[in-house]
Amino acid sequence: xxxxxxxxxxxxxxxxxxxxxxxxDIRSGEFISLLGASGCGKTTLLRIVAGLxxxxxxxxxxxxxxxxxxxxxKRDIAMMFQSYALLPxxxxxxxxxxxxxxxxxxxxxxxxxxxxxxxxxxxxxxLADRRPRQLSGGQQQRVALARAIVSHPKVLLLDEPLxxxxxxxxxxxxxxLIELHKRLGLxxxxxxxxxxxxxxLSDRVVLLxxxxxxxxxxxxxxxxxxxxxxxSNFIGSANLIDATIVERDxxxxxxxxxxxxxxxxxxxxxxxxxxxxxxxxxMQLAASGSGISGTVxxxxxxxxxxxxxxxVAGATIRVLAANAAVYATGDPVVLSIDPAxxxxxxx
Amino acid sequence: MTDRTENMLLxxxxxxLLALAFxxxxxxxxxxxxxxxxxLTLLNFVNFLGDPFYLGVLWRTIRLSLLITVxxxxxxxPLAYIISKVGSxxxxxxxxxxxxxxxxxxxxxxxxxxxxxxxxxxxxxxLQGLGLAHxxxxxxxxxxxxxxxxxxxxxxxxxxxxxxxxxxxxxxxEEAARTMGCSFLQTVRTVVLPLSLPGIIAGSLLAFTLSxxxxxxxxxxxxxxxxxxxxxxxxxxxxxxxxPFASAQAVILFAGIILTLIPYVRLMGDGRG
Numbered sequence: 032x033x034x035x036x037x038x039x040x041x042x043x044x045x046x047x048x049x050x051x052x053x054x055x056d057i058r059s060g061e062f063i064s065l066l067g068a069s070g071c072g073k074t075t076l077l078r079i080v081a082g083l084x085x086x087x088x089x090x091x092x093x094x095x096x097x098x099x100x101x102x103x104x105k106r107d108i109a110m111m112f113q114s115y116a117l118l119p120x121x122x123x124x125x126x127x128x129x130x131x132x133x134x135x136x137x138x139x140x141x142x143x144x145x146x147x148x149x150x151x152x153x154x155x156x157x158l159a160d161r162r163p164r165q166l167s168g169g170q171q172q173r174v175a176l177a178r179a180i181v182s183h184p185k186v187l188l189l190d191e192p193l194x195x196x197x198x199x200x201x202x203x204x205x206x207x208l209i210e211l212h213k214r215l216g217l218x219x220x221x222x223x224x225x226x227x228x229x230x231x232l233s234d235r236v237v238l239l240x241x242x243x244x245x246x247x248x249x250x251x252x253x254x255x256x257x258x259x260x261x262x263s264n265f266i267g268s269a270n271l272i273d274a275t276i277v278e279r280d281x282x283x284x285x286x287x288x289x290x291x292x293x294x295x296x297x298x299x300x301x302x303x304x305x306x307x308x309x310x311x312x313x314m315q316l317a318a319s320g321s322g323i324s325g326t327v328x329x330x331x332x333x334x335x336x337x338x339x340x341x342x343v344a345g346a347t348i349r350v351l352a353a354n355a356a357v358y359a360t361g362d363p364v365v366l367s368i369d370p371a372x373x374x375x376x377x378x
Numbered sequence: 379m380t381d382r383t384e385n386m387l388l389x390x391x392x393x394x395l396l397a398l399a400f401x402x403x404x405x406x407x408x409x410x411x412x413x414x415x416x417x418l419t420l421l422n423f424v425n426f427l428g429d430p431f432y433l434g435v436l437w438r439t440i441r442l443s444l445l446i447t448v449x450x451x452x453x454x455x456p457l458a459y460i461i462s463k464v465g466s467x468x469x470x471x472x473x474x475x476x477x478x479x480x481x482x483x484x485x486x487x488x489x490x491x492x493x494x495x496x497x498x499x500x501x502x503x504x505l506q507g508l509g510l511a512h513x514x515x516x517x518x519x520x521x522x523x524x525x526x527x528x529x530x531x532x533x534x535x536x537x538x539x540x541x542x543x544x545x546x547x548x549x550x551x552e553e554a555a556r557t558m559g560c561s562f563l564q565t566v567r568t569v570v571l572p573l574s575l576p577g578i579i580a581g582s583l584l585a586f587t588l589s590x591x592x593x594x595x596x597x598x599x600x601x602x603x604x605x606x607x608x609x610x611x612x613x614x615x616x617x618x619x620x621x622p623f624a625s626a627q628a629v630i631l632f633a634g635i636i637l638t639l640i641p642y643v644r645l646m647g648d649g650r651g
Binding site for chain 2: 081082083102103104108109110112114116118119120129130133134178182188
């Protein structure tokens with residue numbers, strides 16, 4: 032069990048800075064997701080923790096020990112790669128035993144036992160004699176997972192391990208990862224570009240943008256209270272609309288460009304010009320009633336629900352709505368939202 | 379016309395050339411080797427295998443070819459690994475330097491070595507100057523000279539064979555090995571080396587067969603005293619004019635190479651399966 036401490040990690044390739052001083056404390060046993068779009072530096076950060084990339088400046092310590100200058104083999108970490116990186120010349124069992132053999136953990140008999148146990152954990156004991164290329168993608172992925180946990184590393188690093196799996200298998204693996212983490216309590220750093228994955232798996236989400244930490248917090252914090260425009264756009268892909276805060280009958284309202292008003296939660300101070308972040312799943316659509324009115328531009332059928340693109344005050348708003356009522360292009364509709372679900376961002 | 383006959387027509391000229399230029403001479407060689415003054419005989423083979431001199435020539439050929447192959451592999455594998463890791467400009471230069479010896483004629487190249495290795499040549503002179511060799515020391519007309527000359531020629535074959543395989547190894551595997559506790563050298567030994575084995579085997583095959591049958595380099599650098607099978611065959615043909623005996627030696631060389639090919643091909647098959 033260990034703490035991982037990243038202290039002002041900077042990384043640049045020549046004149047191009049990829050990470051701008053990232054500091055992060057990871058508690059022992061914590062499951063942290065590094066979330067961000069491609070090119071935000073999340074994989075670079077993971078590779079720096081692994082020791083596969085050198086930092087330009089900054090310090091990394093694992094369990095109180097400064098490992099900044101140590102090569103990967105001396106760091107007591109395990110990493111699972113996006114492409115799994117199973118050794119093609121070894122069978123499944125030898126692949127899983129490999130870290131024990133190289134780190135000289137235990138006797139030969141103990142190694143066999145540990146490798147068998149790790150394989151059993153991912154329910155692949157019966158495939159021990161196969162070569163990696165004889166396995167399906169999902170099976171290879173589980174072998175890679177078994178290999179990563181077999182030596183009980185201080186830190187488990189996962190580099191988008193689920194991105195090569197099909198949707199169904201990915202859901203199964205998410206559940207398996209959660210259970211495995213609960214059982215083993217390994218300090219885990221998980222890189223992903225998939226917000227659902229980050230929200231469902233981790234104790235804490237670190238949202239990266241262009242080499243900066245945009246926001247970090249528990250999944251519900253990140254989801255419910257995105258701090259910045261980037262965060263609210265990236266998580267849940269909210270609609271962003273410019274508005275002005277005005278007061279009507281002693282209550283704060285957000286006034287859109289066409290003078291329509293949206294009720295806000297009491298206590299929102301009049302801040303003048305703001306930007307509203309409205310999540311598409313938070314809004315309701317009706318044919319009439321109170322709310323802001325707009326016109327349906329497009330309907331996208333998604334199976335369980337529909338996504339409507341609604342034109343309001345010169346902007347477009349995406350709304351996810353159940354199939355109860357169907358609106359056609361050009362239909363006038365009324366949008367409403369719980370005032371507590373409206374997020375205000377400073378413009 | 380069906381595809382099948384079309385294919386046969388297309389492959390025909392090549393097969394015909396192979397039959398005329400390769401199979402026919404080999405068949406002639408085989409028949410000549412068992413021809414005596416009075417019909418069929420194995421006398422030529424008995425003469426060869428019963429004569430310590432010729433057995434020595436055979437043993438030297440095998441020994442030197444193995445040594446040359448091993449040295450080529452020892453230099454070629456690290457060299458190929460380095461070439462696969464450097465940037466594209468550097469890689470181009472290294473490959474150019476590597477195959478440069480193949481672009482000069484074998485005679486010119488070998489004369490170059492004769493100049494360097496002879497008694498008054500650069501290398502013995504330097505060794506004498508450093509006190510590492512006695513006066514009158516020369517490398518020319520030694521087995522060492524043959525090995526040096528042959529390694530230079532065969533190194534590109536080995537290196538390029540290994541490079542073709544090593545360049546296709548996913549670099550992520552090496553990174554993964556590092557995160558699993560391998561030092562750099564352990565990574566090379568436990569991951570890169572086993573995965574480049576097919577290239578090393580193919581390169582060894584080339585190096586061994588080419589050095590076992592090479593003639594010009596051993597002849598010029600080894601001199602008349604140090605004979606290998608190819609020079610011995612040449613002598614039988616040109617000096618003693620004993621064509622049947624030369625054929626018998628050629629058959630033995632041919633058989634020897636086929637025999638070494640078999641385990642190699644087996645190994646390759648295992649590597650794939």
